[in-house]
Structures are given as structure tokens and as C-alpha cells.
Amino acid sequence: MTRTFGAHLAVSAAEAGSRTALVFEDRTWTYAQLDLAVRRTVARLDKYGVRKGDRVVMQGAARPEALITLFAVTRMGAVLVPLHPQVTEGELGVVCEETAPCAVVGDSTFPEGTGNRLAWEDLHVDDEVSAPAVGEPPAGSDIAIIAFTSGTSGRPKGVALTHDNLYWSMVNGLSRLPVGQDDTALVSTPLAHVAVLGGLPQYTWARRGTVILAPRFEPDLFIDLVRDHRVTCAFAVPAMSALLARHPRFGGGELDTLRWILSGGSPAQTATREQFRARGVGVVNSYGLTETAAGVTYSAADDPAASTGSPVPQVELRVVDGTGAPAGAGSPGEIWVRAPSVADVYWTAAGTVPVTDGEGWFHTGDRGLFDAEGRLSVVGRLKDTIITGGENIDPAEVENALADFPGAVEVAVSGAPDPVWGEVVTAFLVTATGTPTLDEVRAHLDGRLARHKWPRRLCVVPALPRGATGKLQRARLTTLLDN
Known part of the structure; x- marks a missing residue:
């Protein structure tokens, strides 16, 4: 398996071009057609001045043009910076400040950014334009993607994933x-x-x-x-x-x-x-x-x-x-990981910051x-551990025990400040019908969890706070107590 990101697509196009690679709504691409679309997009990017090592910020819309752009940018040795489709002006500004992109790609609703702003129509045209000969292919150590983490607070961090990192990620997945x-x-x-x-x-x-x-x-x-x-x-x-x-x-x-x-x-x-x-x-x-x-x-x-x-x-x-x-x-x-799929650095405007310690962990x-x-x-997360009366409690353990509570659609647990206990275990429930009581919740946990892990507070809410990728934003849970 070639280590350049996306090389598997080109190989499949050459060896099994008629197989169906991608389906979106009423459109279908074979491997040969998808690879041709990538090569045409490489030519368009080259026309608009994108060169090896340049950063290209892209709205991560769920559409085939985004996937084609992903393969095209990385194939020519440039660096893709994908963002969620609902990115705000402020979030885009942070990313552009950190990465200094040469182009920003998106649809008509994409916020204005620095550098060339390219619409999907500028890059994806079904004409006969041929791709220029790509120079030296990217090395395994070259950065392919800068993926910004969806943290719940503070400035997001751009994880610099190399072609090697993504290759080993594929090896990881295919092994299991x-x-x-x-x-x-x-x-x-x-x-x-x-x-x-x-x-x-x-x-x-x-x-x-x-x-x-x-x-x-x-x-x-x-x-x-x-x-x-x-x-x-x-x-x-x-x-x-x-x-x-x-x-x-x-x-x-x-x-x-x-x-x-x-x-x-x-x-x-x-x-x-x-x-x-x-x-x-x-x-x-x-x-x-x-x-x-x-x-x-x-x-x-x-x-x-x-x-x-x-x-x-x-x-x-x-x-x-x-x-x-x-x-x-x-x-x-705490979980430590050392592997060839682990990124070496975070990308920032001031320079790179190590992801790992001196021994690679x-x-x-x-x-x-x-x-x-x-x-x-x-x-759970280290910072999410609830310390109540000197006892450490993992929110995930309580959540798992409440997952089958009658009528519960979603469950989350967090610690709420308390003048006596320091923190008290607090359950947040989204229910299909009815409003359960704290006593009913605690009765459900009887025999499942030690009593000191039972919630002392209950908050029934219409929805749990989640980030763009669906991950629970635990730090925002306690703000629901004031509503």
C-alpha cells in the first residue's frame, strides 16, 4: 500500500475502475470517474495558484465535491484544513489566522475569509481540462491535513496529520x-x-x-x-x-x-x-x-x-x-498512546507545538x-472526574447505569458545585415522556451503583449540549441548572 494519502484511490481506479466507489443522492461515481474528478480538481487548484505546502481551508460540507477536494489538495502536496459546515465567522477567523491559507473553499453560505475564496463551481467542472504533471509526490513526513479539534473551551488546536500518520491509521483500521x-x-x-x-x-x-x-x-x-x-x-x-x-x-x-x-x-x-x-x-x-x-x-x-x-x-x-x-x-x-499514526505537532501561527513527550507518548x-x-x-476525562466528599466518581459509570432508565432518550452526568460536598453528582436527562423524580432515578440505581455515586440532583432538559461532531460538551452541562 503506497503511503501517500489517497494513493489507494488511484490504484483502484487503474485496477478496478468500473467498480462503484461513491454514491450521493442520485449520482454515482465509479473508481475511474472519481479519480478523474480528482485529477481535474488538481488542475483547477493549480490554475488558482495552489502549490505544494500551501494550506487550503475547506468547508466540510457533506457533499462529494468536498471529498474530491480532500483527495486533490493532498495529492498535489498541499495541506487541507477541513472545517464543519456550520463554522462561524469568528471560528473561521481563528483558523485563517493560525494557518494563513492561500485559498478558502466552500459554498455560497460559507463566511468570507482571507486569501482566495473559491466556490465549489470554481473547482468542479466536468470539462476536458487535463491535470498538469504533478511534481515530486509528497513525502510521508509532509503534512496532509490540519484537523482542528472541537474543544469545548479555549482556542482550538490544529492537529498536523502527515501522510504517514494517515497511512498508519488505515493500517490500524484494516487490521481489525x-x-x-x-x-x-x-x-x-x-x-x-x-x-x-x-x-x-x-x-x-x-x-x-x-x-x-x-x-x-x-x-x-x-x-x-x-x-x-x-x-x-x-x-x-x-x-x-x-x-x-x-x-x-x-x-x-x-x-x-x-x-x-x-x-x-x-x-x-x-x-x-x-x-x-x-x-x-x-x-x-x-x-x-x-x-x-x-x-x-x-x-x-x-x-x-x-x-x-x-x-x-x-x-x-x-x-x-x-x-x-x-x-x-x-x-x-490517564491513557497514553505511542504509535506511527500519532501526530507529532500542533500547527499554530507562532510555530509548531509538540503533541507528544520526549519519548513519543x-x-x-x-x-x-x-x-x-x-x-x-x-x-472519562481527567478534568471531568467528580470529587464529592473526597470520593472520585467517573461520570461515564453513572451514565452507563442510567442508560436504560425508563423513558430516557439521552443521559449525561456532571458535578455541580456544592458548599458542603465540594461537588454533587448531577444527572441530566432527556426523556421521551414524563418528568421523572430524583427518587425514581435513585431507585433505578439501587443495586447497580454504590450509594455515594447516586445523583443528588436531577435536571430534566429538552436536549444535551453537543458540539459540531455530536460530542457531548460536558463543561456546559451545569449552565442548564440555571435555566
Whole structure:
């Protein structure tokens, strides 16, 4: 496998050009047609002055032109900076300040930015323009993508992912995921998500399967696409999986071709995973971050444990205590990762900042633990730990125990300031019907959790605060208490 990002697409075009590569609404591209579109876009980018090493900021709209631009920019040795389609003027300004792009690509609703502003129509024209001969191909150590993390506070960080990082991410995924040329994968997350840049669609194209691109995520649309295109696998963050599992059409025959879903961002909660397994759909939990270029651990699709599985062969993973010493099995600590898929630096206007320590370890800030079989469970963020009356409580443990609370659609747990206890465990529930009481919630936990882990406060809310990629913004939960 050639290490340049996107090389698998060109190889498949040459060797299996007639196979279907991409479907979007009523349009279909074979591998040969998709590669031709990439080559034409390379020519257009060259015409507009994009050169090797230049940064190109792109709105991460869920449309085929964005995927074609991703491959074209990286093929010519330039650097793609993908953003969520709902990026604001202020967020765009930060990214442009950090990356100094030579061009900003988007649609008619894309905010004005610095540098050349190119509409999709400027780059994607079905004419006979031929691509110029690309000079020396990018090296493995060259940056291919700068992916900005979707932090809940503070200035976002641009993770500089090299061609090598993305190559090893593909090796990671293909070593564990059962993707083959007969698979049809559904992508319904924003294209700026690392799970798209280095995840399931790339694995599918490497195996010469078919990718179905959804313009957005809606449960009804998701089920329609699975039915109409006989989708066999899909990526979903836990919030998506939970909505699907509770949908009235979930139990029908329209999902019969779906063999497994890949859960990223955080593990699918136990209740959701059980519903999918009862439906005959396996759930592959994974652990990965933007800095690791997608997954570094994967569970088996039929594994009943609530873990993210074991590290892939190319990945070293530690769980360490406060001194940096390895924690024993069953003991929580910070997760450290060392692997060729881990980025070396964050990109900033003032220069690059190391991602890893002097020995190459990335300190993730996530809390996890290994079980006796070496499987990793992620139990939260270090800064999210609730300390109440001197006891440490992981919010994820309480959330998992409440996931099957009657009528609950979504569950989140956080610590709320308290003058006596320091913090008190606080549950936030989105319910389908009714307004439960705190006593009912605590009764549900009786026998499941130690009493000191039970919520002392309950807040029933219409929705949980989530970021652009669907990740829970835990830091914003306590602001709901004032509403």
C-alpha cells in the first residue's frame, strides 16, 4: 500500500475502475470517474495558484465535491484544513489566522475569509481540462491535513496529520475491521470528522468497496439509505446510535443488510449496544482521537463487554497513575498512546507545538483502565472526574447505569458545585415522556451503583449540549441548572 494519502484511490481506479466507489443522492461515481474528478480538481487548484505546502481551508460540507477536494489538495502536496459546515465567522477567523491559507473553499453560505475564496463551481467542472504533471509526490513526513479539534473551551488546536500518520491509521483500521470489496459503508457525519479523514470510508476505498454519502444525519434518512443501498456497515457516534435504537423503524426489516456499526467519539452505551445486538447488528467500539488519526483500539463486533477493545499491533498504549507509572489491571489512570499514526505537532501561527513527550507518548487527558484480558475501557476525562466528599466518581459509570432508565432518550452526568460536598453528582436527562423524580432515578440505581455515586440532583432538559461532531460538551452541562 503506497503511503501517500489517497494513493489507494488511484490504484483502484487503474485496477478496478468500473467498480462503484461513491454514491450521493442520485449520482454515482465509479473508481475511474472519481479519480478523474480528482485529477481535474488538481488542475483547477493549480490554475488558482495552489502549490505544494500551501494550506487550503475547506468547508466540510457533506457533499462529494468536498471529498474530491480532500483527495486533490493532498495529492498535489498541499495541506487541507477541513472545517464543519456550520463554522462561524469568528471560528473561521481563528483558523485563517493560525494557518494563513492561500485559498478558502466552500459554498455560497460559507463566511468570507482571507486569501482566495473559491466556490465549489470554481473547482468542479466536468470539462476536458487535463491535470498538469504533478511534481515530486509528497513525502510521508509532509503534512496532509490540519484537523482542528472541537474543544469545548479555549482556542482550538490544529492537529498536523502527515501522510504517514494517515497511512498508519488505515493500517490500524484494516487490521481489525471486517471491511471487504463487497461492503457498502454509510457515512453520515460531517466530513471534517477524523473518522472520515482517516476512518471507515478510507478503509472501504482501500478494499474497493462502495461508500454511500449522506447529506446529513437523520434517523429516517439513515434507515432509508441502508434499505435502498443495502448498506453493510456504518460509522456512528453514540448519540446517533441511541437515536436509531429508539426509532420506531429500528425493529423492522429495513436494516437487515447492516452487519455492524463502528462507534467512535466514545463507546456506545450498554443499553444501545444491547438493542443493536438483539437486532442482529454488531457494535464495534473504538478508541481514537484527532491526534491519533482515528482509531487505535477496536473491539470485536460481538464482544458483550463495554470496552473499546485492545490496541492494534502497531500501537503502544499505557494507562498510568499520577506519577506516570503503569496502573494495574482494573485501576484507572490517564491513557497514553505511542504509535506511527500519532501526530507529532500542533500547527499554530507562532510555530509548531509538540503533541507528544520526549519519548513519543501522547498524553491524551482521558481516563481509562485495562481489564484482565487487556481490553481498554474509557471512563472519562481527567478534568471531568467528580470529587464529592473526597470520593472520585467517573461520570461515564453513572451514565452507563442510567442508560436504560425508563423513558430516557439521552443521559449525561456532571458535578455541580456544592458548599458542603465540594461537588454533587448531577444527572441530566432527556426523556421521551414524563418528568421523572430524583427518587425514581435513585431507585433505578439501587443495586447497580454504590450509594455515594447516586445523583443528588436531577435536571430534566429538552436536549444535551453537543458540539459540531455530536460530542457531548460536558463543561456546559451545569449552565442548564440555571435555566
